[in-house]
Amino acid sequence: xxxxxxxxxxxxxxxxxxxxxxxxxxxxxxxxxxxxxxxxxxxxxxxxxxxxxxxxxxxxxxxxxxxxxxxxxxxxxxxxxxxxxxxxxxxxxxxxxxxxxxxxxxxxxxxxxxxxxxxxxxxxxxxxxxxxxxxxxxxxxxxxxxxxxxxxxxxxxxxxxxxxxxxxxxxxxxxxxxxxxxxxxxxxxxxxxxxxxxxxxxxxxxxxxxxxxxxxxxxxxxxxxxxxxxxxxxxxxxxxxxxxxxxxxxxxxxxxxxxxxxxxxxxxxxxxxxxxxxxxxxxxxxxxxxxxxxxxxxxxxxxxxxxxxxxxxxxxxxxxxxxxxxxxxxxxxx
Amino acid sequence: xxxxxxxxxxxxxxxxxxxxxxxxxxxxxxxxxxxxxxxxxxxxxxxxxxxxxxxxxxxxxxxxxxxxxxxxxxxxxxxxxxxxxxxxxxxxxxxxxxxxxxxxxxxxxxxxxxxxxxxxxxxxxxxxxxxxxxxxxxxxxxxxxxxxxxxxxxxxxxxxxxxxxxxxxxxxxxxxxxxxxxxxxxxxxxxxxxxxxxxxxxxxxxxxxxxxxxxxxxxxxxxxxxxxxxxxxxxxxxxxxx
Ligand SMILES: Nc1ncnc2c1ncn2[C@@H]1O[C@H](COP(=O)(O)OP(=O)(O)O)[C@@H](O)[C@H]1O
Ligand SMILES: [Mg+2]
Numbered sequence: 001x002x003x004x005x006x007x008x009x010x011x012x013x014x015x016x017x018x019x020x021x022x023x024x025x026x027x028x029x030x031x032x033x034x035x036x037x038x039x040x041x042x043x044x045x046x047x048x049x050x051x052x053x054x055x056x057x058x059x060x061x062x063x064x065x066x067x068x069x070x071x072x073x074x075x076x077x078x079x080x081x082x083x084x085x086x087x088x089x090x091x092x093x094x095x096x097x098x099x100x101x102x103x104x105x106x107x108x109x110x111x112x113x114x115x116x117x118x119x120x121x122x123x124x125x126x127x128x129x130x131x132x133x134x135x136x137x138x139x140x141x142x143x144x145x146x147x148x149x150x151x152x153x154x155x156x157x158x159x160x161x162x163x164x165x166x167x168x169x170x171x172x173x174x175x176x177x178x179x180x181x182x183x184x185x186x187x188x189x190x191x192x193x194x195x196x197x198x199x200x201x202x203x204x205x206x207x208x209x210x211x212x213x214x215x216x217x218x219x220x221x222x223x224x225x226x227x228x229x230x231x232x233x234x235x236x237x238x239x240x241x242x243x244x245x246x247x248x249x250x251x252x253x254x255x256x257x258x259x260x261x262x263x264x265x266x267x268x269x270x271x272x273x274x275x276x277x278x279x280x281x282x283x284x285x286x287x288x289x290x291x292x293x294x295x296x297x298x299x300x301x302x303x304x305x306x307x308x309x310x311x312x313x314x315x316x317x318x319x320x321x322x323x324x325x326x327x328x329x330x331x332x333x334x
Numbered sequence: 335x336x337x338x339x340x341x342x343x344x345x346x347x348x349x350x351x352x353x354x355x356x357x358x359x360x361x362x363x364x365x366x367x368x369x370x371x372x373x374x375x376x377x378x379x380x381x382x383x384x385x386x387x388x389x390x391x392x393x394x395x396x397x398x399x400x401x402x403x404x405x406x407x408x409x410x411x412x413x414x415x416x417x418x419x420x421x422x423x424x425x426x427x428x429x430x431x432x433x434x435x436x437x438x439x440x441x442x443x444x445x446x447x448x449x450x451x452x453x454x455x456x457x458x459x460x461x462x463x464x465x466x467x468x469x470x471x472x473x474x475x476x477x478x479x480x481x482x483x484x485x486x487x488x489x490x491x492x493x494x495x496x497x498x499x500x501x502x503x504x505x506x507x508x509x510x511x512x513x514x515x516x517x518x519x520x521x522x523x524x525x526x527x528x529x530x531x532x533x534x535x536x537x538x539x540x541x542x543x544x545x546x547x548x549x550x551x552x553x554x555x556x557x558x559x560x561x562x563x564x565x566x567x568x569x570x571x572x573x574x575x576x
Contacts, residue, residue, distance in 0.1 A: 191439050191448075198436045201425035208385065208419070210411035210440040210488055 013329030024174055028167045036166050040238070042279045043173040044231060049259035049271030050180040051227035056257070057266035058193060059220035060200025062117070065124030067252035068131045069099040069225045073232025074242055078149055079141050088162045088237050095233050096226045102127070103225025104218065111217045125250060132248035141242070149240040162237035169238050176234065177272075180227060185268055196220055200266070258304055262311045264318025273320050278307060338363040338492055338524045339384070344393030346379055353379040355548035356393070361492070366518055366525045368539035368556070370532075372569050376548040377528045378420050381494050384526075385417045386410040398491065412440065416490030418481035420497050420528070424469035431456065431465035433480055437487030452487055458513055459483045475502050479510070486517070495527040499534045511537050532560075544569065
């Protein structure tokens with residue numbers, strides 16, 4: 001298993017990964033509270049970016065509505081917790097089930113009837129918008145006035161109920177990010193990963209090689225939806241409040257995909273690198289601006305736009321493929 | 335059961351144009367069969383019907399004793415028909431080897447086993463040395479070879495080759511001809527090929543079908559077919575017959 005996990009990564013790559021992991025594990029001792037919350041956002045973006053990457057980067061299906069899976073996961077687990085006292089780790093199963101069902105419906109409609117490319121992207125936006133409007137009127141979970149989880153001062157971290165301090169949330173998010181990374185790595189090296197890439201590269205050719213493209217696209221849609229829903233559960237219990245206008249909004253879907261685009265679509269490290277670059281740099285920039293006494297609302301969006309522009313112009317494949325070449329971390333002969 | 339493939343009265347119309355017109359032929363198990371004819375004769379359309387890309391308007395296609403003309407392309411491949419595309423369709427961002435590994439995964443789910451098989455196939459088609467290049471970096475003749483390698487890796491019983499010699503130099507054509515002959519002899523692979531390079535057709539095929547305007551105008555042994563006046567007139571031209 002370990003050998004499988006490290007397949008195709010050079011010794012340098014493994015060493016770099018180990019250092020990165022060690023730094024991330026030690027971060028709560030080194031970092032102050034502010035830096036820790038930034039790191040939580042970084043890992044959250046890396047995780048959701050990885051989940052989206054399964055669908056777009058691996059299988060080539062452009063979803064611009066992934067906020068729907070975050071939202072469904074968040075509301076499902078939060079509602080079960082608030083209304084029935086069901087712990088989030090159990091609620092997680094329901095969250096995944098709801099998102100998977102939704103991903104399967106969108107996937108079925110699109111892939112059975114040959115909806116691809118831009119039209120598929122529009123379909124995903126439409127579903128996310130339906131969900132936003134639907135939840136705006138869904139009284140059971142607070143409708144447009146929002147849905148709130150009880151917040152109190154906890155004397156100790158309650159991991160089972162996900163109630164605790166940022167350090168606990170940080171480690172939960174780190175574990176999720178590492179798990180998603182490992183899962184994607186294993187998938188990419190197995191038959192399903194090769195088949196996804198074949199579909200991404202040329203669907204007609206893939207079919208001529210015996211690949212049931214409908215089935216493999218469905219796998220990607222369902223897995224990506226389920227993974228994203230897990231982030232939704234985290235989101236609900238970390239922020240303790242949910243508003244349809246925020247969680248399901250298209251800007252959330254766009255934010256989610258910027259990391260992997262900047263880091264490198266279809267690469268394993270892309271979502272991770274992209275999250276660090278985007279969140280890290282934008283936080284640094286905001287700090288700098290406020291230190292200089294500027295109050296610039298919307299600066300973050302402008303900054304994201306600039307990052308995107310630079311990457312698209314200079315490194316169309318994303319930062320990671322270029323960086324990997326510099327660091328010599330990919331191995332040729334597995 | 336002598337015939338591996340049997341095409342009966344197949345027709346296909348694109349709007350006004352009758353691209354394939356009531357074509358019938360049979361390909362014996364273990365044989366090499368060629369389809370020739372001028373550009374636009376309907377050869378590729380006929381292939382696409384066999385491979386499941388198009389359903390025929392009329393007629394039937396039987397493979398290994400079962401009707402396949404209503405099946406999807408991936409199902410037809412799983413039944414044992416491999417095909418190449420005249421306008422090549424490699425997976426451009428993937429390495430040459432990974433292109434072939436994907437083909438090999440049809441029968442070998444384990445990636446390591448698929449990779450071993452892919453390398454054998456690559457060696458057979460003189461692509462082993464280029465296996466780490468991205469497919470997008472290959473020259474057109476190499477891409478044609480990659481098409482063959484990828485289809486072959488699915489371990490078909492019947493291989494459909496659509497003008498894979500086009501653009502090859504004479505020496506390369508001979509290499510491809512001998513590679514195909516070996517596959518036919520060693521594994522009993524049945525081959526159905528569309529080919530303009532008559533030198534390859536004469537060397538390989540036991541039988542030839544000639545199409546013109548979608549219809550069959552001749553069928554038989556290559557040496558006999560190239561002497562038929564209708565074939566000379568429509569396709570070969572008088573000088574090609576010697
Ligand atoms: N998908 C298609 N749609 C419309 N017309 C087509 C299509 N495919 C082929 N044709 C037409 O059918 C005829 C036969 O084409 P084709 O089978 O490619 O011939 P060949 O392979 O013998 O050169 C041509 O006139 C071509 O323009
Ligand atoms: Mg053709």
